[in-house]
Amino acid sequence: MLLEKHQSEVERILAKYPDDHKRSAVMPLLFLVQHEEGYVEAQAIQEIADILGLDPTQVSSLIGFYTLFHNQPGGKYRIQICTDLPCALNGAEEFLDGLCRRLGVQPGEITEDGLFSIEPVMCLACCDKAPMFQIQAPDGVHYFERQTVDKAMDVIEALREGEAHD
């Protein structure tokens, strides 16, 4: 069971909220289980529902509503490029196209090695350092600012090398 593996973290999360309002812990718990596989499996939805006394539908509806939750596998590293207005005024759409070409995928597709998927996303509050992207990785979400396709490929190759040594 996923949550048994993270007993202390689950308790730390639950302690943040009043006794009669533990439902507040649902999003932190979704983040916790998502770290294992990069997406939330049906079994985990049931576990979270059981812990919080919710209906599984109340848990899974959040996955559909919030963009950082996923119910299907993507690349292990999800490359999310902001193409919103301020970034687009500074070359973000060309950056997305260029990076897709270099990786040989379309937005939404996963690279052959299963490591990377790439998608345009909405504003990431980094408008003065465009083009930029975030990587949603198993260990969290990280920002990469003032990017070029070459610089982004360096980041990607470094991650690939790290995976090869794992």
Next chain:
Amino acid sequence: MTEHILLRHREIPGLDQLETYRKHGGYDTFKRVVTSMEPQAVVDLVRASGLRGRGGAGFPTGVKWGFLTRDVFPHYVVANADESEPGTFKDREILESNPYQFLEGLAICSFAAKANVAYVYCRGEFWDLAHVLEDKIEQLYQEGLLGEDVFGSGYDLDIYVHLGAGAYICGEETALLESLEGKLGQPRLRPPFPAAEGLYASPTVVNNVETITNLPPILEKGVEWFRSHGTERSPGVKIFSLSGNVNRPGNYELPLGTTFRELIYEHGGGIPEGRSIKAIMPAGASSAILPATDEVLDTPMDYESVAAIDSQLGSASVIVVDDSVNMRWLVSKTVHFFRHESCGKCTPCREGTYWMDHIAARLAADQAYPDDAKLLLDVAHGMQGKCLCALGEFSVMAVITAMKHFPEDFNVHDGDDR
């Protein structure tokens, strides 16, 4: 350049370290407040300062606190760190580089609101930042600046960080509270307002990160000092997030009432590659677009003056648009954003943003039907005044104002029946 009040880290390296922050007077103010003032006196002082909410609405902060139901407890304070308006990136800089001034402000706000628990609702994309913030909060507990009986005052305070998961609508305060309760981030009908029934149906104050970061200096230096910055009705300084077609994008802390011209040309270094300025969006994607006339450029950026030229200051996220940009494309970007972020609760917004996105995309791709421009405007007018929250209302602003000020950009394929 005078010294920064909010972006103090630009003068003081290492201000994100507690030791450095305390060396520069950090937590002296909270100590004095919590040991020698009554909560009501703090509320009165903030009301007298004229501080207005920096998240976008510009509502007077002390007045908002005054609405809290007095005899129902517990009270909660929630810091809105769900910064998501396209063009806004000021709270991120505060949280990254001057986090303790924000946390001290949050403690002052909580004391004034008679709350013993405060949550920082941080957008999920600020993952790294939120985890650093949690470590800093832990350090405050260790130093006795948070927790039980702070400074021997008898006042207890806990602060928790709560991560969102990617939904612009959660910046709207009632949607934020729903999300914090573990539900879909959809706005509530108001009234009741959060001050009466907020988090867990308890009286709640929700304030923006920048608003809260103003509190330690206001409590330290007083009302008169605060009012010596900015204008009479919009006192203080503001962080202007400058982005788009400008040479030096970034955050600029300036007195409210600074002109667009000074921000864009003096601080921002003007427009790149010798192009000229076409339009300004003073409040991010939610803006009513302003044509960059001399009159507009010389308008002071305070809440009243920007409203007087039919736009709004909002969170002061100024997006500069140069003459190479076609407004059809720009509008397709903004409505695409709002379609993606519409929460789906009310029909005018859910359906309206969907259709605006489709029509604007056709216009931008030069694949429009003959009446598409008129249809787009019809949908926008049809939504106005009918949406449950500001997201829907703001989604039509760029559409209506771009077509009003730049009609030539929408005169495409007239008579072309494809």
